Amino acid sequence: MSTAHGITSYFTTPQHERLREQVRDFAESKVAPRVAEMEESRAVHVELSRLIAQQGWLGVTVDPKYGGMGLGHLAKTIIIEELSRVSGAMGAMVQASQLGVAKIVHFGSAEQKKRWLPAVSDGACLPTIAVTEPESGGHVLGMSATAERVADGYVLNGRKVFVGNSHVGDLHGVVVRTGPGSQGLSAFLVESDRRGLSLGTHQTAMGLHGFSFGELIFENCFVPVENLLGAEGDGLAVAYSSSILYGRPNLTAVALGIHQAIVEHTVHFARTHRRYEGPLAELPTIKQKLGQLQSQLMTARLTAYHAAHLLDAGIPCDAELISAKLTNVESSLDSARTAMEVHAAYGLFPGRHIERFLRDANHIYAPAGTSDVQRLRLAEVALGTYREEWSARFADQLRIPEQAPGRWWRR
Template identity: 70%
Template sequence: MSAASYLTKEHERLRQQVRAFAQAEVAPSVEQMESSASVERELSALIAKQGWIGVTIDASHGGMGAGHLAKTLIIEELSRVSGAMGAIAQASMLGTAKIIHFGSEEQKRNWLPRIADGSCLPTIAVTEPGSGGHVLGMQARARRKGKDYVLTGRKVYVGNSHLGDLHGIVVRTGRGSKGLSAFLVEADRPGFSLTPHRRAMGLHGFSFGEIVLDRCRIPAANLVGDIGDGLAIAYSSSILYGRPNLTAVALGLHQAIIEETTSFVLERKRYGGPLADLPTIQHKVGQMQSRLMTAQLAAYHAVHLLDQGQPCDEDLINAKHLNVEASNDSARTAMEIHAAAGLQTDRALERLVRDAFHTYAPAGTGDIQLHRLAQKALGASRGQWSQRLAPATTASPGTRGHSPGRLTWPSTSPEHL
């Protein structure tokens, strides 16, 4: 089965729509984003107005209800032109997960239509300076004060930190794995602030900065799910949204890296003909194409299963690991082919290589992905979020199959994303 066989006519139309938008609206701004490295607000707002952030939000709340394969295509096509814009889209798509899966009916009615129409960009904030991927090591805390909660602490590497309107923040409300809870925190709340945006190695235009909570008071109604659901919210969001979203960013960058390389070897002349005529170059390009085809198949297969309501946690984990590794391997191969020309900052490859490195850590590093896959192989897997939350992960009728019922919750919870 090829990757294309997973796509319906609706998927293909969506791909062409996003591709045309990216070429017309995003491509002209890439050079400016690279030179300024500031947060790109106008383009992010324009992307949100297309309705794509609500791709997995049900139509009853104003969303597309198109599912995770459609989400993958949107992120992939944006990332082919700009990794930063793909990252902006995926970070806010990730921010919807907590509300879709754990939000109250009131929270869904209040926030999902605004996210779907592009007037609200959500985020999720879990990582802290002293704990990294070790979620149970977090120290940020919420204390009940009458009808409110007061939040204190810091969160780092928050995707869309400087663009987000609504931050889903996981903090401590007690001890151990049952002592984490999630809250919705509006960006204009007193006690909420951001540290200045810092230029990063790549993804110029995107922000993944630090949130500071200084006795930030929010109403108790902003609690997502129940007290103690924080770890479940963080981990399910990472599995069902974070990993496939970063997979799609890596896939789009991988596509762009190969396109840049094939263009280069067809145009650059050596020994009386194009570089593409040399067997050694063909071998390297063939390696890149093989990696891309394998990575794309893994990506589409995993989110197709998710749209069908099938258990696929390990498929999503494997797709993220495979796509990140493959895109970075092809980035190195592309640099070998370009040689000194690849080091020039006026060439797209130099930007693409820097952007590709940014996909490794979010939603779990490669080591964390391998740890989870080892648990599967050793029979120590801790259940399937994709199956437990199947009613809210399946795509709309016409693009999905039968959805199985929920399973019981696991008796133990994982510590790492």
């Protein structure tokens, strides 16, 4: 990767780079030919989602004893980044599935892990997580969907919206209310074919065409007691830890992949498009913009890889995860605008891809907290009032065995 070779070689191992080559080859040969179709139809691309899952990449952070790759969060970042470089929609599909993996890895019982993680790892199961509701949005404690205890299980009622992989998911991790207050939230594993669970109509959005992030509707949906994830009252921890430890780095990786594509396509355009008897890239004003794009991309990748490396080392890094999401989202949006300036009117047409990158990048802003939310959390870090260090709480589960804290992987 010519744009940031020094950064990648500092953080990654030959194993990481082999994985990158594998994913990039797949993305360019299997995903790229379908992008135009996804953009035109705007329909959920179930076939491609399944094909990607079958590569085993959803199990990248799953212990090998459950059939996973066991390669950790930097490897996960690379997978999502390389897919997003070609298709933000398919990068988003993987990131949403990985978010669904988190709840089982961190809170699943031995029986739940044995049942579901091998299926996730071999691509037979696409998991999701469902937290957001129409009225409460990102205010988790404001949710109103409920689970009522009955003799041999629970009955769920309510709606969840903006659920990543809503229309392709096989196993939904649903956080609902079982009581009042912050201790009254619980999480459940709900199979997609459960009676009483239905899907809202898929609605096309501004970008990420091919990806689904829709509505789950629960109407007296019964789930057995063994589908309770963790204990009653663990719902808030399931939601927050999944969002911070998986959601933020996953979305960081999607933004990074889109950002990489923005720079590559803009550099190519500037080299091949001619003005004043020479390439556009020779104009000083354009060179300034290309330099700005390159600098922002390198900074974004550094924050993304550094945060993922700290997760793999089991080092507390909530602040780095927050900062990486903020930096990558904001810089990808800023670079998309700069790329549009370089392309001028040419950037408005789908054949140049730049307008797609701009649309897709905007989808990464809100999930796992908007940029304003990230700044508020970083302010708490600066003031010493940031409370829960989720990366410290789950350090033993996050740490890669081959990587001792403070050391790079063995090469």
